[in-house]
Amino acid sequence: MAVIGIVEDNKxxxxxxxxxxxxxxxxxxxxxxxxxxxxxxxxxxxxxxxxILMDIQLPGMSGIKGIGIIKQKYPDxxxxxxxxxxxxxxxxxxxxxxxxxxxxxxxxxxxIKESIQTLLNGGAPMSPQIAxxxxxxxxxxxxxxxxxxxxxPREQDIINGLVDGLSYKLxxxxxxxxxxxxxxxxxxIYKKLHVNSKAEVIAKSLRGEI
Amino acid sequence: MAVIGIVEDNKxxxxxxxxxxxxxxxxxxxxxxxxxxxxxxxxxxxxxxxxILMDIQLPGMSGIKGIGIIKQKYPDxxxxxxxxxxxxxxxxxxxxxxxxxxxxxxxxxxxIKESIQTLLNGGAPMSPQIAxxxxxxxxxxxxxxxxxxxxxPREQDIINGLVDGLSYKLxxxxxxxxxxxxxxxxxxIYKKLHVNSKAEVIAKSLRGEI
DNA sequence: ACTGCCATCACATAACTATGTGATATTAAC
DNA sequence: GTTAATATCACATAGTTATGTGATGGCAGT
Numbered sequence: 001m002a003v004i005g006i007v008e009d010n011k012x013x014x015x016x017x018x019x020x021x022x023x024x025x026x027x028x029x030x031x032x033x034x035x036x037x038x039x040x041x042x043x044x045x046x047x048x049x050x051x052i053l054m055d056i057q058l059p060g061m062s063g064i065k066g067i068g069i070i071k072q073k074y075p076d077x078x079x080x081x082x083x084x085x086x087x088x089x090x091x092x093x094x095x096x097x098x099x100x101x102x103x104x105x106x107x108x109x110x111x112i113k114e115s116i117q118t119l120l121n122g123g124a125p126m127s128p129q130i131a132x133x134x135x136x137x138x139x140x141x142x143x144x145x146x147x148x149x150x151x152x153p154r155e156q157d158i159i160n161g162l163v164d165g166l167s168y169k170l171x172x173x174x175x176x177x178x179x180x181x182x183x184x185x186x187x188x189i190y191k192k193l194h195v196n197s198k199a200e201v202i203a204k205s206l207r208g209e210i
Numbered sequence: 211m212a213v214i215g216i217v218e219d220n221k222x223x224x225x226x227x228x229x230x231x232x233x234x235x236x237x238x239x240x241x242x243x244x245x246x247x248x249x250x251x252x253x254x255x256x257x258x259x260x261x262i263l264m265d266i267q268l269p270g271m272s273g274i275k276g277i278g279i280i281k282q283k284y285p286d287x288x289x290x291x292x293x294x295x296x297x298x299x300x301x302x303x304x305x306x307x308x309x310x311x312x313x314x315x316x317x318x319x320x321x322i323k324e325s326i327q328t329l330l331n332g333g334a335p336m337s338p339q340i341a342x343x344x345x346x347x348x349x350x351x352x353x354x355x356x357x358x359x360x361x362x363p364r365e366q367d368i369i370n371g372l373v374d375g376l377s378y379k380l381x382x383x384x385x386x387x388x389x390x391x392x393x394x395x396x397x398x399i400y401k402k403l404h405v406n407s408k409a410e411v412i413a414k415s416l417r418g419e420i
Numbered sequence: 421a422c423t424g425c426c427a428t429c430a431c432a433t434a435a436c437t438a439t440g441t442g443a444t445a446t447t448a449a450c
Numbered sequence: 451g452t453t454a455a456t457a458t459c460a461c462a463t464a465g466t467t468a469t470g471t472g473a474t475g476g477c478a479g480t
Contacts, residue, residue, distance in 0.1 A: 037363070057370075059363070059367070060363035060364075060366070060367070061363060061366060062366070062370060065366075092348070095345050095348040096348050099345075100342070100345065118338045119338075121338075122338075122339060122342060123337065123338025123339050123341060123342050124338055124339075124341035124342035124344070124345050125338060125341075126338075126341055127333065128328045128329075128331075128332075128333020128334055128335060128336075129332060129333050129334075131333060131334035131335075131336055131341060131344075132310070132332060132333050132334035134334070134341075134344060134345070134348075135305050135309075135310065135334050135344070137348075138302070138305040138306050139305070139306065139308060152455085152456065152457085153456095154456075154457065154458095155456095162409065163409075163413060164413075165405070165407060165409045165410040165413055167407070167435090167436065167437090168436070168437070169436085177457085177458070177459085178458075178459055178460085179459095180458085180459050180460055180461085181457070181458050181459060183437085183438080183439090183459095184457080184458075184459075185457080185458095186437085186438085187438080187439070187440095188456095190438080190439095195375075196438070196439090197375060197377075197437080197438080197466095198408070198409055198437075198438095199372065199375045199408055199409065199412055200375040202409055202412050202413055202416075203373060203375055203412055203416060206412075206413060206416035206417065207416065362425090362426065362427085364426075364427065365426095377465095377466070377467090378466070378467070379466085387427085387428070387429085388428075388429055388430085389429095390428085390429050390430060390431085391427070391428050391429060393429095393467085393468080393469090394427080394428075394429075395427080395428095396467085396468085397468080397469070397470095398426095400468085400469095406468070406469090407436095407467080407468080408467075408468095421480100422479105422480085423478100423479090423480085424477105424478090424479090425476105425477090425478085426475105426476085426477085426478105427474100427475090427476085428473100428474080428475085428476100429472105429473080429474080430471100430472085430473080431470105431471090431472090432469100432470085432471090433468100433469085433470090434467100434468085434469085434470105435466100435467080435468070435469095436465105436466080436467065436468085437464100437465080437466065437467080438463100438464085438465075438466085439462100439463085439464085439465100440461105440462085440463090440464105441460100441461090441462090442459105442460085442461090443458100443459080443460080444457100444458075444459080445456100445457085445458075445459105446455100446456080446457080446458100447454100447455085447456080447457100448453105448454085448455085448456100449452105449453080449454080449455095450451100450452085450453075450454095
């Protein structure tokens with residue numbers, strides 16, 4: 001009899017999954033909480049579940065951070081992410097943190113059950129679409145032109161300034177140009193990257209997407 | 211109508227798969243050869259298939275080396291490995307070389323067909339057991355302990371919002387608090403992290419320093 | 421009861437960012 | 451020698467961010 005835990009802040013979804021899993025002959029789901037912190041509290045006083053289903057977007061600590069903490073204290077507990085996020089870096093971060101599977105929230109209840117069994121049998125549950133993104137990470141270092149945004153050298157300079165946390169004015173000083181020129185470059189960068197804030201440029205850059 | 215190619219040195223298996231795939235309404239398999247060299251010859255004079263099923267152990271060039279050569283000349287052709295090897299090293303090398311899927315030879319004919327369709331739909335066909343080994347590669351690098359800035363759970367939430375590229379207003383909406391509260395939290399975060407702009411917080415966070 | 425910390429909100433203002441519109445000079449490509 | 455792309459600068463303005471100052475209520479520990 002495998003013991004399952006759930007960390008999910010949407011009460012409706014949480015209850016639904018818990019009731020469904022608990023109903024299964026070969027599973028039991030004694031704990032379903034809405035934050036990593038609560039799960040850690042629970043684990044202080046109970047045996048660790050065999051498998052934990054974990055959301056990413058949670059009140060308090062994020063699910064990804066939670067993976068690391070839980071896996072460190074209870075390394076035999078396997079974690080399956082169950083989330084709406086399908087972007088590569090969240091998937092990647094989850095797996096690096098120690099998750100053993102990654103499902104999207106549209107996954108049906110029987111599929112969730114099946115995924116748990118896959119995991120208990122030594123497999124890693126994930127949809128082919130997720131698998132594709134995981135594989136993508138293997139190819140990245142090899143391919144240089146990951147996606148070519150056609151940034152000019154000057155635009156790269158400006159981006160580096162942004163990533164260093166500089167204001168327009170400081171970037172202007174660094175390259176000895178006027179602040180209006182900086183603005184002009186940044187406008188072009190935004191257009192090329194399809195974003196519209198410093199924050200997004202910095203995020204893209206630090207994720208290696210530029 | 212998707213076009214499939216096969217590189218496999220066991221004539222019996224090769225013919226079996228070719229006949230089966232060719233029989234399918236939506237597939238055709240005009241080429242099944244027993245070495246990478248022969249496949250390259252074929253490609254000189256014909257349109258590249260949409261998908262190539264590739265063995266690893268082959269006469270002449272290995273299938274893994276073949277992936278690299280074929281993907282370089284015909285980047286739109288997807289490659290699925292079909293092999294007896296299930297060791298992490300071969301799986302890893304194949305994916306790095308550019309394979310989009312990895313199947314073991316005990317895979318049934320209908321499963322092979324299904325895998326091809328998965329691939330054409332943007333997924334990556336691989337068994338859960340293979341997926342598990344792929345994930346294993348992500349876990350190896352263990353991260354160092356990060357400095358404790360004494361951030362409260364709420365402050366972490368806000369930081370996550372910033373990293374997601376949200377404006378104060380959107381962060382306020384996400385957590386259902388007022389924009390002034392968001393401002394207040396951000397002020398405290400800046401103090402704790404010794405920074406004074408969104409940009410720096412995002413950078414710190416994405417560098418794993420939080 | 422008192423203190424400290426957390427989370428919430430309000431008002432105010434200076435500084436910075438995002439965007440529109442337009443212009444000039446240089447250089448490489450056709 | 452015209453075109454296209456790059457890099458530069460200017461003015462204007464709406465919107466966002468950064469900071470200061472101050473306040474309320476909850477909760478934990480002493």
